[in-house]
Amino acid sequence: MLILTRKVGEEITIGEEIVISVLEVRGSHVRLGIKAPPSFTIHRGEIYERIREENLRASSIALAQAGALSEKLRSVLPETPSALKSS
């Protein structure tokens, strides 16, 4: 891993199109600005990790329990589509 030290206002460029700037440092929080082409999706690491875990969990039961899952779905789904319930 490349490790760089940067000050507020300084930047890091990756390739020709991605620029990461250090906007603010306050205590243990660092605010970063990221410029990248729209084809790059940018997320906080932990969000992607949660989606990963969710997919792995979902796939682990799919084949063996597809019948049971489908039955369960039929019992909980509304007869007609409804509005999203806020939690």
Added chain:
Amino acid sequence: MMNSELVVDKGSTVSSLSAAEQAVFHFPQGLPGFEDLTRFLLCEREGLKPLTLLVALDVADVALPLLRSAEFLIDYSPPILASDLEALDAKSVEELDLFVVVTFEGSGDGVAVNLMAPICMNLTRRLGRQVVLPDGMYPLHYPLVRTHE
């Protein structure tokens, strides 16, 4: 065991699927957790309805249970970025079919869907992508509970 015919192991069982099910969908970026898998089959069977299975073609035993969001929600309209549309070779979100991943909840009793990262598919172009929405817009765990009016 029930549904064992759905296990895809490089050829032998693929031949038992219908022509529509043998259509290969490409997920050029893979899926979170399955970054290396880019080819999937979409299995929609009468006996499994409303469940749809997204079955990986290149490894055995990887399948994601999906549900079409339009089957149960009327107001789920996640913002799909222009770059996602472009990757899916679509001009507008109307050209896409939106699916959500289904999981049994912890106890195994309830079921939940992931509304935070819909699986967007262009069925005509046979392209798919799991879009991760901005945090806080839709829940990662949305429990499905029958409401009695």
